[in-house]
Amino acid sequence: MPSPRDILRLARPGDWTKNSFVLLAFVFWLANTNPPHTPEQVSAKLTAALVAFASFCLVASGFYSINDAIDAEKDRGHPVKCRRPVASGAISQRAAVVIGVILVSAAIAAAASVSKALAATVIAYALLQVAYNARLKRVAFIDVLTIATGFALRAGAGALAIEVQVSVWLLLCVFFLCMYLGFIKRMCDLVSAERAGSAWKSPAGYRGREEIQWLLGVSAVITTIAYLSYTMSDHTWKIFGARATGLALLTPLVLAAIHRFWRRANEGSSDSPLDALRSDPVVFATITIYGALLGVVLFVPAAKDMLERVFLQHYG
Numbered sequence: 420m421p422s423p424r425d426i427l428r429l430a431r432p433g434d435w436t437k438n439s440f441v442l443l444a445f446v447f448w449l450a451n452t453n454p455p456h457t458p459e460q461v462s463a464k465l466t467a468a469l470v471a472f473a474s475f476c477l478v479a480s481g482f483y484s485i486n487d488a489i490d491a492e493k494d495r496g497h498p499v500k501c502r503r504p505v506a507s508g509a510i511s512q513r514a515a516v517v518i519g520v521i522l523v524s525a526a527i528a529a530a531a532s533v534s535k536a537l538a539a540t541v542i543a544y545a546l547l548q549v550a551y552n553a554r555l556k557r558v559a560f561i562d563v564l565t566i567a568t569g570f571a572l573r574a575g576a577g578a579l580a581i582e583v584q585v586s587v588w589l590l591l592c593v594f595f596l597c598m599y600l601g602f603i604k605r606m607c608d609l610v611s612a613e614r615a616g617s618a619w620k621s622p623a624g625y626r627g628r629e630e631i632q633w634l635l636g637v638s639a640v641i642t643t644i645a646y647l648s649y650t651m652s653d654h655t656w657k658i659f660g661a662r663a664t665g666l667a668l669l670t671p672l673v674l675a676a677i678h679r680f681w682r683r684a685n686e687g688s689s690d691s692p693l694d695a696l697r698s699d700p701v702v703f704a705t706i707t708i709y710g711a712l713l714g715v716v717l718f719v720p721a722a723k724d725m726l727e728r729v730f731l732q733h734y735g
Contacts, residue, residue, distance in 0.1 A: 425509045426518060429487060430480035433694065438475040440570055440593050442468055444578035447589070450717035451658050464581040467533050471580035474530040474541050475573055481522030482548045488515035489552060493622065497608070498615030533580050540576040544569055559623040560634070563601035570597035588649040595645045599638040599677065603684045606631045610687035635684070639677050646673055661726040665716035672709040679705065 421429075445468040449461065487494070487505040494506035504510040510518075523545055531538040547569055556562045574593040578585040605625055612619040625631055649655055650667035659666070679701050689695065695702040715722050 421504070421510045421514055421518075425504045429484050429504045429510055429515060429518065430522070431483050432476075432480075434479065434483070435476045436696075437570070438472055438479060438573060440573040440597075441472045441475050441577040441580070443574055443589060443593070444468070444583060444585075445581055446717070447586075447658070448581060448583050450662075467537075467580045467582075468577060470529055470533050471537055471576050474526045474533075474537070475544070475576065477522045477526035477529065478541055478545055478548075481519040481526065482545075482552070484515045484519035484522065486552060488512040488519070490622075493619070496617060497619040498611055498617050530576075534582075536579040537576055540572055540579055544572045544576075547572070557622050557624070559621075559625050559630075562623045563598055563605065563634075566601045567594045567598040570594065586654065588652060588654055592642075592645050592649050595638060595642040599635065599642045600680065602631055602634045602638055603680050606635065606684035607687060607689065610685060614687050635681060639681070642677065643670070643674060646670065659717070660723065661730070661732060662716050662723050664726050664730045665722060666713075669709055669712055669716070672705055672712070675705045676702065676709070 445464060448464065449456065487503050490500075491505045491512055494500035494503055497506075500506060505512055505515045527538055527541050527545070530541040547565060551562070551565045551569075555565045571590045571594040574589050575585045578589070605621060605623075606628070608619075609621060609625070609628065609631065647667065647670055650663055650670070652663075655663040655666065679699065680695070683689075683695060683699065683702075689698070696706065697703075716726075
């Protein structure tokens, strides 16, 4: 019988931070105060957003469990992944599959309590994970595109949960950022295996560091362009007015985070966002400062007034 500690390790709660993309639509809805929001609206939409977040945490943990069961033999040959509960023998492959199915079922039930649209999105995400595990994770480039699509589904689900229109800009920014982070993970896996002298190879068959470096460079550039294009678009200006300029001014912090994750990947450091926040002071400072300034730009009226006075305004 698996211990609660091993089951928790199998669920990887440290990776639940990735599901914060579900909450983006709520944050941007909250910042758009035209028309003003009532306390009842805020409470209802926050509850729906949190249930959506919990649903994706459950479904993600479910597939972590199933993936670990499928990949147990290969993981035993990796210097880091060999410590996972299934690969180490702490949880049997059969038990991991059962736990995974229970978690996925709970995720769909929770999403259905909010809306049929949210439940359908969670099911679509689950089917995408099935396709990923069945074949797509063994195809170079397509494996990461599949992962990025899953994160875009998270962002779209957040909008569906609170019943607002889905922004194509939000989906594009999330997609390209997560494509970059997907290649970061591939580099981390490769470098950590190389340094340990392991014979482990990428299931997708990437041809060494050079190929992944190229993909990282391309995806980093596209991510930055997508972010800048979003902040300077008529769409963003119509929603946030002068605050859109403030979003654009945060671009250097985006670049700093992109560079730091690239450096960590080339060192073979953990790609986990939570590990990076805990162990890397630059990542912690960059993300903390970005989050704080984002809050100021979106929610502090004095910041809007200053941006209107200082910068040439854009009227689309």
